[in-house]
Amino acid sequence: MSDNITKGKMIKPENLVYTKSRVMTDNVTSYCPGCGHGTAHRIIAEVIEEMDIQSEIIGVAPVGCSVLMYDFLDLDIQQAAHGRAPAVATAIKRLMPEKFVFTYQDDGDLAAIGTAETIHACNRGENIMIVFINNGIYGMTGGQMAPTTLEGMKSSTSPYGRDVATMGNPLKMTDIVATLPGTYYVTRQSVQKPANVRKTKKAIRKALEYQKLNRGTCFIEIVSNCPSGWKMTPVESNKWMEDTMFPYYPLGDFKVPEED
Amino acid sequence: MERELRLMKGNEAIAEAAIRAGADGYFGYPITPQSEVLEYLTMEKPHERTGMIILQAESEVAAINMVYGGAACGKKVMTSSSSPGISLKQEGITYIAGAELPCLIVNVVRGGPGLGTIQPAQSDYFQATKGGGHGDYKLIVLAPASVQEMADFVELAFDLAFKYRNPAMILSDGAIGQMMEKVWLKPQKERSREFPEWATTGKTPDRERNIITSLNLDPNKQEDFNHKLQAKYREIEKNEVLYEEFQCDDAEYLFVAYGTSARVCQKAIELAREEGIKVGLLRPITLFPFPTVIISRLADQVKGILTVEMSAGQMVEDVRLAVNGKIPVEHWGRMGGIVPTPEEAVENLKSKIIGG
Ligand SMILES: Cc1ncc(C[n+]2csc(CCOP(=O)(O)OP(=O)(O)O)c2C)c(N)n1
Ligand code: SF4
Numbered sequence: 209m210s211d212n213i214t215k216g217k218m219i220k221p222e223n224l225v226y227t228k229s230r231v232m233t234d235n236v237t238s239y240c241p242g243c244g245h246g247t248a249h250r251i252i253a254e255v256i257e258e259m260d261i262q263s264e265i266i267g268v269a270p271v272g273c274s275v276l277m278y279d280f281l282d283l284d285i286q287q288a289a290h291g292r293a294p295a296v297a298t299a300i301k302r303l304m305p306e307k308f309v310f311t312y313q314d315d316g317d318l319a320a321i322g323t324a325e326t327i328h329a330c331n332r333g334e335n336i337m338i339v340f341i342n343n344g345i346y347g348m349t350g351g352q353m354a355p356t357t358l359e360g361m362k363s364s365t366s367p368y369g370r371d372v373a374t375m376g377n378p379l380k381m382t383d384i385v386a387t388l389p390g391t392y393y394v395t396r397q398s399v400q401k402p403a404n405v406r407k408t409k410k411a412i413r414k415a416l417e418y419q420k421l422n423r424g425t426c427f428i429e430i431v432s433n434c435p436s437g438w439k440m441t442p443v444e445s446n447k448w449m450e451d452t453m454f455p456y457y458p459l460g461d462f463k464v465p466e467e468d
Numbered sequence: 469m470e471r472e473l474r475l476m477k478g479n480e481a482i483a484e485a486a487i488r489a490g491a492d493g494y495f496g497y498p499i500t501p502q503s504e505v506l507e508y509l510t511m512e513k514p515h516e517r518t519g520m521i522i523l524q525a526e527s528e529v530a531a532i533n534m535v536y537g538g539a540a541c542g543k544k545v546m547t548s549s550s551s552p553g554i555s556l557k558q559e560g561i562t563y564i565a566g567a568e569l570p571c572l573i574v575n576v577v578r579g580g581p582g583l584g585t586i587q588p589a590q591s592d593y594f595q596a597t598k599g600g601g602h603g604d605y606k607l608i609v610l611a612p613a614s615v616q617e618m619a620d621f622v623e624l625a626f627d628l629a630f631k632y633r634n635p636a637m638i639l640s641d642g643a644i645g646q647m648m649e650k651v652w653l654k655p656q657k658e659r660s661r662e663f664p665e666w667a668t669t670g671k672t673p674d675r676e677r678n679i680i681t682s683l684n685l686d687p688n689k690q691e692d693f694n695h696k697l698q699a700k701y702r703e704i705e706k707n708e709v710l711y712e713e714f715q716c717d718d719a720e721y722l723f724v725a726y727g728t729s730a731r732v733c734q735k736a737i738e739l740a741r742e743e744g745i746k747v748g749l750l751r752p753i754t755l756f757p758f759p760t761v762i763i764s765r766l767a768d769q770v771k772g773i774l775t776v777e778m779s780a781g782q783m784v785e786d787v788r789l790a791v792n793g794k795i796p797v798e799h800w801g802r803m804g805g806i807v808p809t810p811e812e813a814v815e816n817l818k819s820k821i822i823g824g
Binding site for chain 1: 492493495521523525526527529530531533534535536537538540541543545559560563567668669670671672673677678679680681682683
């Protein structure tokens with residue numbers, strides 16, 4: 209009876225409710241439990257699989273927790289210096305315009321050290337997709353203040369909370385790039401719930417479809433969590449993100465093409 | 469396009485030679501005294517001639533990272549700048565060295581430190597030959613002494629860069645960048661349509677994914693990689709040394725100088741020999757790999773060596789290492805963007821070496 213039921217017998221098309229995208233590798237990710245990075249990777253992989261463009265896409269990994277993105281996505285990937293991914297991606301796309309190119313960057317990478325590269329790539333309207341993970345903190349280096357850290361928010365370098373008078377205001381990079389004529393599609397999404405995951409996945413799909421049509425820069429911010437850096441459980445972190453991050457970084461589209 | 473004789477500035481020669489060498493992309497940012505490279509390329513519309521891409525970046529930082537991106541696709545890509553801009557590129561250069569990517573970086577050196585002067589200098593020798601950025605790495609460094617060599621070394625640098633998967637630099641100076649000379653340009657070479665097997669071009673089912681990175685979290689792996697790099701540099705030292713000897717056969721004294729200073733020394737040799745002083749010149753063409761063996765050999769023949777550099781004395785350290793105490797080695801040079809005169813060079817040969 210039950211002895212006869214093997215894994216092989218169970219894995220039948222009619223029993224399958226979920227399968228890992230074949231664009232993901234079998235490596236265990238280096239992300240903390242409950243971190244949004246893993247989900248963001250997964251939906252990028254799924255879109256690439258669904259569009260069948262694995263052999264036509266080149267990714268650029270940042271410096272940050274996702275520096276090892278190339279261990280988890282089964283794609284040709286270049287690892288860029290901290291903040292320089294948009295410049296790296298610019299050249300890849302200019303030299304191989306027939307390929308798809310995307311960067312995956314976190315807030316320290318994209319909105320602090322890489323501000324110039326981000327703005328100028330968007331301003332030139334480079335035909336690339338930029339996926340921007342905003343978790344309001346420097347995760348990899350141990351929870352320091354990021355350009356996106358909220359007012360009053362504690363981090364290891366704003367231990368009394370971010371004082372905007374001396375430390376500057378949380379930077380809304382997505383709002384800024386939406387004002388640039390070079391960007392074509394700009395949106396802010398999240399991945400903490402299935403409904404949001406679906407929306408973000410749709411945004412990624414759209415961005416890559418627009419890239420095929422040479423429309424300009426597509427910029428997708430994903431407001432995300434950092435349970436370790438925020439010193440919260442995954443559940444607490446998602447609640448805190450919804451209650452505190454979303455009011456300052458409201459979800460939604462900033463720039464939607466006419467053709468939609 | 470056929471072989472052709474033209475009168476050009478050194479900077480223009482680099483640009484035209486790059487198009488003819490079949491370069492795929494150039495990424496730059498204006499700075500005197502090398503802006504003609506980008507100006508020439510934008511004027512020339514190489515995209516229409518060969519498909520070569522030209523882009524003015526928002527900074528030297530962006531430009532060198534564009535070079536990283538292009539090189540990692542297996543493309544023949546380059547950038548050029550002058551000293552302050554090359555300082556900005558150092559982060560990108562060490563990543564390129566760490567990811568073992570081939571590319572060409574041109575430095576048309578001006579005087580420093582800081583904003584310094586826009587006049588020619590050779591004060592970036594240490595930066596070019598000893599690493600420049602962080603970590604143990606080497607660039608292949610070529611030092612042209614004429615507009616002809618500015619043109620010729622573009623293709624040579626690309627060939628060496630691809631042969632060793634290593635960044636190559638042309639270390640020139642404002643004098644050679646700005647002066648006009650006759651130059652033979654090679655016929656147009658076709659841009660390569662083939663990709664090296666390590667290039668990121670999109671993962672196809674028939675191979676593993678290609679990853680370009682300089683990261684090794686495991687220190688043992690990083691040390692293995694460091695050893696691999698060092699082995700490559702030793703191989704380059706064994707195979708690729710280039711230099712020129714000038715009136716060395718009967719020399720009792722020796723100048724060692726590269727680039728503009730080497731030309732000054734050639735004239736100085738004429739003046740000195742009129743006075744009966746038998747002096748020759750060893751001109752390093754590759755600064756890394758440095759012509760250590762020949763200098764050591766010449767040190768058994770001559771009584772003393774004067775290096776002439778447009779700096780406070782940088783290459784002199786490598787000459788002293790090669791000579792290893794066998795004979796006196798002194799430095800004389802001008803700084804601040806001043807080109808030394810042959811007369812001064814002879815005077816200093818007399819006072820520092822012959823009389824010393
Ligand atoms: C030039 C340079 N400066 C600093 C660092 C150190 N560093 C590594 S990751 C990082 C911040 C990453 O934060 P973020 O981009 O927000 O990514 P996260 O780790 O939160 O995903 C910093 C400062 C570096 N690697 N390079
Ligand atoms: S430190 Fe934060 S951002 Fe990094 S993996 Fe952990 S939870 Fe995610």
